[in-house]
Structures are given as structure tokens and as C-alpha cells.
Amino acid sequence: MFLARVRTDDDQVVLAAQVTPDTLLRLDALGVVGDDPVAVLREWGAEPLAEKVRQAVAGGGAEGAVLPVGAVRFESPVPRPQKIICVALNYLAHAEEGDQAVPEEPVIFFKPPSSLVGHGATVHCPSRSQRLDYEVELAVVIGSTARDVPAEQWQRVVLGYTVLNDVTARDLQLVAIDKNQPWDHSKGFDTFAPCGPYLVTADEVADPMTLDLTLTVGDEVRQRSNTRHMVFGIPELIEVISHGITLEPGDIIATGTPSGIGPVPHGEVMTATVEGVGTLANPVVYDRQLAPVAG
Template identity: 50%
Template sequence: MEERREAVRLNEARLRAPITRPPAVFCLGFNFRSHAPELKRPVPEVPVVFMKPSRSVVGPGDEIVLPKASARVDYEVELCVVIGKGGRYIPRSEAYSRIFGYTVLNDITARDIQQRDFSLARPWLRSKGFDTFAPIGPFIVTGDEIGDPMSLSLSLSVNGEVRQSSRTSEMIFDVPSVVEYISSFTTLEPGALIAMGTPEKIGQLHDGDVVEATVERIGTLRNRAVLER
């Protein structure tokens, strides 16, 4: 007997984060040539890697909470790699075979806190790591369906106005080189996320703003910003 399963229309479903508690969330700083000068930072010679807590991950439709501790919280659209088969010392020639797929990540940042930390040579954990500061989704698209991740368009809009627009071909370090670099100092586990950096024209979010981050062939991640209560 044919098994029947109840179906739900996508436009009637509430999507959750495709990975709710990843083993690690790695992020790249200044990986677009247009972005480093925007923050008055030099173009890096090696990947600039930082991390976000897994608790910062939320999904499509979830609120981005603007914390009381910050006067300026920014958006950053990013292509996000999802590791499938982990390992250590992964050569770039094997990197794509270790990737399960790709999603969209909005690297929310408390910019005023980050700028203070820059001046004091402090790590970025606080400015990048507040709860809700890593929205991901709406889907994970497998690598075979993406094709070349270095030829995708990405954009971000706030309340329907386009604020960021670029292509992954503008990245300084490509996906295989980043997988190779991170796995040279730590084991990449299945489900780990690697956000590949944002292009220029980052900007501030305000209470009530609806932010939409889009990566070609993946989809649009939509969230609303709200003040911390």
C-alpha cells in the first residue's frame, strides 16, 4: 500500500533554522576587497577568521534583537558553507567533496562595540556574538545544485530598499582555500558553518526594519529587527 504523507504548502509553513545548534560557526572578516577599506582595515594576506556562539543562530522569520548594550547594529549578507564530511588538514583539492551545501547567513554586528574592540586589539566575540546575531536559511542547497559557489550574486535590502549588492567572485579567498585554512588549525565537524564574508555598504538596522538577505540559487532570508525589551 502506498504511504501517504500530509503535505504543507511552503507559503503556509513556518521555517526554522536549517541547523539549530551547529558545532561551530566560523566567519570571515574583510573577505571582499571593497569591504576592508570601508572599515579602514588593510586587505588581509591570510583569511581573518572569527567565531560566533551557536546560541546566536536563529532562522527565517525570527526576530533580530537589537541589544541595549549597543547603539549601532549592522547587517551583513554572506554566503555560508555547511560542512558535510569533516576532518583535519583538508587540502583545497578535496574541499568541495567535504561540503554538504550552502545557505545564507546575515552576520549581525554591534558595530560600535566592534570599533571599540578594534582600538583595544580585543577579539570580536562580543560584537558578533549576541543572541540572534546569526540568522541563517531559508534552506540548505546541496553543492551539486549550486555548482560554482564563486559565481553567485548576493544582495541585501532593508524595507525593500537594496543596500548591498555584489558577487562571490569578488571574494579575496575562495571556498576551497578557506576550508583548507580553517582545517589546518582545527577539526571541521559535520554541520559546521563557515560564513564567507560580506561586501561593502554595510549599514545600521533600526527597530521594526525588515531585512532580506539573498544569495542566488539559495533564496531569501527575511528577519525583522526589534529593540531588546
């Protein structure tokens, strides 16, 4: 299933399932309570919920509950993660373009949940920065409480997938790197974790390690790769991250970005796509309306 949290014309946030590329079905009209897809999937299960949607569509029970995609505003599909765990330098070419050594084990950092926004939301570069960069990533959504998960059992804790853009104030990050300081501040500003449009249940993705990723700015393709080029795959990431850290339902693991990073000018739209998971588009506004430095 492709599940979205959307804000309707009357300013309600509702949970909806994609029934065609252009239409969504409100699940509250089917008696499904709540707007959090993580909680709803844990209560119902992906297949029973999908069957309920199929029966409603086939039997005419969806009348009046259909929403055109173009008539809603997308919220982050995961509303309340306890943590957003990001993986740095997890594609060889990306490490090389940043003149960074390829890590011998996963390097992680955290974004605050307050950085999340949905598909279509404006990303704001704060006035203290003059260079905002995009980073397309496949994100894993955790579905159960787990710790010390062996790599071979990774699938039991994965609820689904989404697209995440690890937006970065690159000029501030480079200063932090030069001073041997953490990157979290340059990665954690409000709106710096666009996510969505959908939470895609795990059964919809046959192999998350063979997915194409692209990112465009305007009409120009800036990033293009495949998840098979990760240095550390999802099984190993889950094993390492959960070693001593409890994963909770709704936690997000952003699995790293490929090469091709660069700045986004004021007023441009960055569009991140992960094959079979979705396309996430967000316009960029510089709070000082300065053109970012070349890079």
C-alpha cells in the same frame, strides 16, 4: 535538494523538502527519521533522498504531507553546529569601506551556535548597543569530519550551502577595534546569526564562486556583489581553516560580506539573498527601541 527545518501549527519541528516555491513536503511522512538535515543527508545521500521525494510526489504518496510555506515557521536549517566560523574582510571593497587593510591570509572569528535563528525570526539588538548592522554572506555547511584539507579537495567536505546574515553590534565592535580587542562579543549575541531558509545540497550549486548577493532594508538595496569578488575563495578558506582545526558535520563557514554595510532601524526588515541558495528575511527590534546612530 532544498531542505528546511520547520515548526508546524502543532509546534512540531519537522524536516521538509521544497517541492515548489510555495510548498514543502514533510519527510517524516516518507519514513525519513529525524529533523536534522545534516544527519539525514549523511545517512541517505542527497540523490537517493531526492529520488524518494520525487517518487512520492509522482506516485501520490505525498498526500497529506504537503505544507504551505506560508503556514510554517522556519528554524535554522542546521540545528546543532559545533562551531560557526566567520571570515572577516573577505571582500576588497568591504575592507576598504572599513578603512581596514586587506588581509594577507584569512582572518577568522567565531559565533556561538546559540546565536542561530531561522528565516522570519526577530533579531534583537541588546540594550547595550544602539547600532545593529547587517552582513549578507554565503555560508558553507560541512558534511564530514576532516582536518588539514588540501584546497583541491575542498568539495569532498562540503555538504551544502545556506544564507547567513552576520549581524553585528557595530558600535560595540568599533570600541573593540579601538581597544585592539576581539570582535566576538559584538558578533555573538542571541539572534545574531539568522540562517536559512534552506540547506541547499552541493549538487544544486554548480559554482559557489559565481553567485550574486544582495541585501535590502525595506525596499532599499544596501549590498550588492558576487562571490567571485572574495579575496579568498572557498577552496582556500577550507584549506586554511582546517589546518589544525577539525571540521565536524554541521559546522558552518560564513565566507564574508561585501561592501555596503550599515545600520538597520528599529522595526525594519533586512532581507539577504544569495543567488540559487535562498532569501532570508528577518525583522529587527532594538530592545531599548532607540534609533541606531547614523553610519
